Amino acid sequence: MKHVFFFLIALLAAVAAQAQGVLKFEQELHDFGNVPEGTMATHEFRFRNVGNQPVIIANVQASCGCTTPDWTKTPVLPGKTGIVKAVYSSAGRPGIFNKTVTVTSNAATPSTVLTIKGNVLNKDQMKATLTPAQIAQSARLTVDRTTHDFGKMEAGQSLVARFTVKNTGKQDLVLGAITSQCYCVGYKNAPAPIKPGQSAVVELVYNQRKLGAQAETVTITSNDVTGDTKLTLKAQVVQDLNAGSMVKESGASVPFK
Template sequence: MIQRIFFATFFSLFLSLAAFSQAVIEFEELSHDFGEISEGTKATHEFTFKNTGNEPLVITSVRASCGCTTPQWTKEPVAPGATGKITAVYNSQGRPGSFNKTITINSNAVKSSAVVSIKGMVARPNASTPAVAPSAEALKNSPILRAERSSLSLGKVEQNKSILVDVVINNEGASELIIQSFSSPCNCFVLDRSSLSPIAPGKQAVVKAIYTPKVLGAVKERILIQSNDLTQKAVEFNLEAEVVESLGKKSLLKEGNKTSF
C-alpha cells in the first residue's frame, strides 16, 4: 500500500515537472504592412521571436499560404532566452493590387502552431506615363551615394547561416542621403532597417546588412543599393564567397562574426 502511494506521488511529481519543462515561442510582432511597393519587388521582412520557455525551441515546419511567399527560418534549436527569425519574402512580379498572406510556424512549443502575416499594395508601373527627369536644380541639390568599396570577398561561409555585414557609405551630395533598400537576384542580401538613419552631406555612415548564402560552391552576388540619390538609379557592388555545407563547430552568426566594406 505504501509503495503504491509512493509510486503515485512520484509519478504525479514527474508529470508536473514535465509540464513545466516546455519551450515557449513569443513574436515581437505578428503582422507587417509593406505599404505600397512597385511590381517586381521582392519585399522582405524578418519576424523575430524569442524562446521564453525553459527548454530548447525547435521549428519543425514553416508554410506560406501561397507560392508567392517564400519563408526562411532559424533551423538550429533556439535555447531558452535566445531569439530566432522567420523571414518572409513576397514576390510581387505579375501580382498587382493588394495582398494579405499568412505564414504558419509549427514547433515543439507549448502552443505548437503560430501564424504571422504580411500585407501591402503592389503598384503596377504606368507605361503610358513617361518618367519625368529631375530638374537641373534638383540634381544640384541631390545627395550622392558612394560605397567605400565596390567588391567584397568573404572567403568560406556556411550555407544558410546569416552573416552580418557592415556597409560603409559616403554622402558626397548636397542633401541628406536616405538608403531605401538592398536588392540582389539571389534574394540573399537584405537591409537591416534597424540600423538606418539619414546620412548628412559630407558624412559617412555604416549601414548593416544580412547575407544568407543559399547555393553551394563559389558564388559572385550582384548587389544594388537603392537610395534617394537622383543622379544615379542604384549603386552596384559585388560580393564573392565560397559556400560550404558546414564550417564544423564554428558558427559565424553565434560568434558575432562581422564583415565590413
C-alpha cells in the first residue's frame, strides 16, 4: 500500500510539472538593417502560449536606457498570442547597435532573451544608400510655420506650442527625438506615425527658467531622409507675473493662474 501511495505522489508531481505555460516566439532576433538617425526603431516580437496553463509576463528588462520595452500585461491563455515590443531610440547614436530585452515569466522557461540590432545612419549616409526612386518614395515632413512666440511667460512655467505637421511623401512619417540646447523642450504626447497626405497637430512643451528674451532652436528628427526640421521657440521670460498678466499659449491669450 505504501508503494502505491508513493507512486501516486510521484505521478501527481509529474503531471504538475507538465502543467505549465510555454512561450514560443516567432523569432528571437530582429535586424532593422539601416536605420535613419533620429527615428524610433520599433519591433514587436510575437509569441504563442503552446503550453497548457496561462502565462503571465512579470517583467521585460532592456539592456540599456536607449531601448524601451512594452509587453502584453494580461495573462496569455493556452493557444493565445501576445507581444513584446522593443523601441530603440537612435537619436545621437550613429553606428551599429546590438541590444537585448530579457523576458521574465511563469512559463516553463522562465527567462527568454530577445535581440534587436541594426546600423544607425545620419541623413547624408542614408541618402547615399538609396536610389533616386527610393528617395522619391520616402516620407516628407512639412510644417505650417517654423517659429512660435509665447510672448511673456514666468520662469519655470510650462507652455504648449502647437504645430501642424503634414506628410507630403509616400511612406508613413515617423517623428523621432527632439533636441535643443536648453533641454527644456519635449513632446506633450508621443506623436503617432502620420500617413501619406495626412496632417497631425504636434504639441511641444516649453519650460524655460532662464530670464530675459529667449529664442530656442529646436530640432525634430524623423524618417524624412532629406533632413531634420528646425523650429524656433521665442519667449520673454520674467521672474513673476502678477494675477492680471496675460500670457500667450499656442497663439491664444489666456489669463495666467
